Amino acid sequence: MPVKIVTDSAADLPPEQAAAHGIRIVPLTIRFGDDEYTDGVDLTPQAFYDKMAQLDVLPATAAPSPGAFEAAFREAGADGDPVVCINLSSALSATMQSAQTAAKAIGDDLDLTVLDSTSITAGLGMQVLAAAELAEQGGSPADIVALIEDLRSRTRVFGALDTLENLKKGGRIGGAQAMLGSILSIKPIIDISTGTVTEAGKQRTRKKSLVWLRDRLFEVADLESVAVAHGCSDDVDELIELISPRYAPEQISTWTIGPVIGAHGGPRVMGLVWQDPA
Structure with missing residues (x-):
């Protein structure tokens, strides 16, 4: 059996x-105000990010x-x-x-x-x-x-955000609370490797935040595989290119971050995920 x-x-x-x-x-369930959707059933990732860009209300999730x-x-x-x-x-x-x-x-x-x-x-x-x-x-x-x-x-999850507003509204800010004072002038980087959200770094530009992710990955000994996770981001190929000197295309899997995590990560959320060597 x-x-x-x-x-x-x-x-x-x-x-x-x-x-x-x-x-x-x-x-899970995704809500935009009074409108409710079932993740993956009547709301695709692309449709979710399109709605988030079009509407003033931030999405919420329900278990x-x-x-x-x-x-x-x-x-x-x-x-x-x-x-x-x-x-x-x-x-x-x-x-x-x-x-x-x-x-x-x-x-x-x-x-x-x-x-x-x-x-x-x-x-x-x-x-x-x-x-x-x-x-x-x-x-x-x-x-x-x-x-x-x-x-x-051994699972490591790092994310580069364009904004902390979604995390703040959703109450998942955790150890990244200290970032709020400069929320308008930084590109936050968070670490969710322990299952909670903690601050991992701050960068002034999107490009620098992607380089930060690359550098953090390259601190680890060679891995069998790496996952690039993104919220329908237009610059996902840029992150893949940054890590390509060490990881071949067949070692890199690409994951689309769906509405559940995207609701809290916000637009253009991007991350690297891997499992440390045993």
């Missing part, structure tokens, strides 16, 4: 990639209901297969809490494990894909738990 993997839409996994690995995605998780868990485990759910950082969203509430409601009906990735976007997605691949190889729930516990300690 292969382990079935469940995650939430903050993993930013393309539907076809999730389907190829049998990964079930429980979507899936416990009922949505319960339905996904029961579907995944309908044939008696074990289920492992891997969610975005519990410090940034109530999503993990909803999944845990659903697990309690299910009780002993399923062999079910709920894990906190302590990460977001490609950091979460890379963990989920690794878990799915291990499940396909016959890994047990305990094997997958051990894998995620290892990967989350």
Whole structure:
């Protein structure tokens, strides 16, 4: 009985990639004022960023209901297969809490494990894909738990923002609070590697912030792969070019940051994600 993997839409996994690995995605909700959308169902990343550019109101996000998780868990485990759910950082969203509430409601009906990735976007997605691949190889729930516990300690997520306004409004500013005094004159760089938002640096221009990301990556010994994550940014190729002297195209994966993280990262959010060597 292969382990079935469940995650939430903050993993930013393309539907076809999730389907190829049998990964079930429980979507979060995005709100623009009174208008509500289901992430990945009736709101694509490009449509989200277009709306954010056109509207004065900043978007908000809401975690899936416990009922949505319960339905996904029961579907995944309908044939008696074990289920492992891997969610975005519990410090940034109530999503993990909803999944845990659903697990309690299910009780002993399923062999079910709920894990906190302590990460977001490609950091979460890379963990989920690794878990799915291990499940396909016959890994047990305990094997997958051990894998995620290892990967989350090594997952690094750095983001360059054009503005802190979205983080400020969404209440996710965390350790980046000190940046607010100069919010209009800087390009903030944040570190979400521990599952919370902390200040990593400040740069005066977009170009310098991308160079900062490159330099931070290059401090690490050669990696097998690096993820470039972006919010439909027009200069994503510039960051790829910056890291290309060390990483070949086949080592670089490109992830589109969806509405869940984009709602807090803001327009033109850009980041690098990788897993430190073991």
